[in-house]
Amino acid sequence: MEYMSQEGYDKLVAELRQLETVDLPAVREAIAEARDKGDLSENFEYHAAKREQGRLLGRIRFKQRVLENARVIDMSRLGTDCVQLLSKVEMTNLKTNSRMTYTIVNPHEADLREGKISIKSPIAQALLNKKAGDTVEVRVPAGLIKLRIESIQL
Secondary structure: OEEEOHHHHHHHHHHHHHHHHHHHHHHHHHHHHHHHOOOOOOOHHHHHHHHHHHHHHHHHHHHHHHHHOEEEOOHHHOOOOOOOOOOEEEEEEOOOOEEEEEEEEOOOOOEHHHOEEEOOOHHHHHHOOOOOOOEEEEEEOOEEEEEEEEEEEO
């Protein structure tokens, strides 16, 4: 079961709709055009379009499976007493004294540019169930970092 925000669920539905209604028909049209050009054994456009069709069908099946198992979390039932899925956590790196804010989300919603990290990431795993004021040590590829949780919001 995949727990996610309403925003993440809606985004996945929109991506799936785009793949099914725009991208896949365009690839099928490209296959038809390439097929009309003659000998398929030496037709690069045909083989490239068929590969693209296979890739798209795989992405469609993957997104369908994710949506089948998706459960939207009711934000009104979440609290801010400890870090959990969909918590927005402000923390301080104790070594560099720099502040950062991340929202902990489902892996399918993770986007570092938007400040969203996967619940399966080492930082999120270390923060789970901790409270504001707690200090955690996280082993990341760059080494060991110490973070202090400043605040937890939704």
